[in-house]
Amino acid sequence: MADINAVAKQFTDFYYSTFDSGRANLQPLYREGSMLTWEGTPIMGAAAITEKLTGLPFERVVHKITTLDAQPSSPTMASMIVSVTGLLVVDDSPNPLxxxxxxxxxxxxxxxxxxxxxxxxNYGA
Amino acid sequence: MADINAVAKQFTDFYYSTFDSGRANLQPLYREGSMLTWEGTPIMGAAAITEKLTGLPFERVVHKITTLDAQPSSPTMASMIVSVTGLLVVDDSPNPLxxxxxxxxxxxxxxxxxxxxxxxxNYGA
Structure with missing residues (x-):
């Protein structure tokens, strides 16, 4: 089995650097049956997901990963769940989210x- | 298909009320192949997971759910991913985590x- 932590690290490095440099380029990562729930809003399919991501109301964004965990998600195939927490800096805001x-x-x-x-x-307590 | 949001709500209500009232009683929710990653530490199997949860260094704990999202996780069975964010109040701490x-x-x-x-x-920025 591939080291899932290494795969998770490689995936998230690619995902967030692509998000931060040109998020329209994330579309090849999704398929017709892919699901995104963005701040509670459900969206399905690569095209609609890309439209949602590119339409977000900020120009510049930087993701910083704080924690990264991965687990195999199926006994029968090499799928995995990847859970990330981190900080998001948008445009000229001094306060990371x-x-x-x-x-x-x-x-x-x-x-x-x-x-x-x-x-x-995640908003503060 | 069952409404997965309703199932997710029912599951998390049960999970956190059981955690907060007597977390040894969570054991029936896990199986031998179940995985817990707790603050980066991987644990496998219902018995080891229960031992980890009951050994956590606090007596009283209250979970408050802030957000709850669910998605089907397989095209072939009614499995689902449930993502929760919230606040944790432990013992006499005035500061929720x-x-x-x-x-x-x-x-x-x-x-x-x-x-x-x-x-x-999730620690602050």
């Missing part, structure tokens, strides 16, 4: 696609 | 068991 994001990655050929994606900002 | 927790629930008979469980505290 905390976020939580969960992915399920499904193997396809020599790579993976995103079946599940759940994103939430 | 933010947490993120992700579950994958697998159908079994008329109910579900927890295959995946990832827990993280």
């Amino acid at each position: 905390q976020f939580s994001q969960v992915f399920q990655l499904i193997p396809e050929g020599q790579s993976y696609f995103v079946l599940n994606d759940i994103f939430r900002l | 933010q947490f993120s927790q992700v579950f994958q629930l697998i159908p079994e008979g008329q109910s579900y068991f927890v295959l995946n469980d990832i827990f993280r505290l």
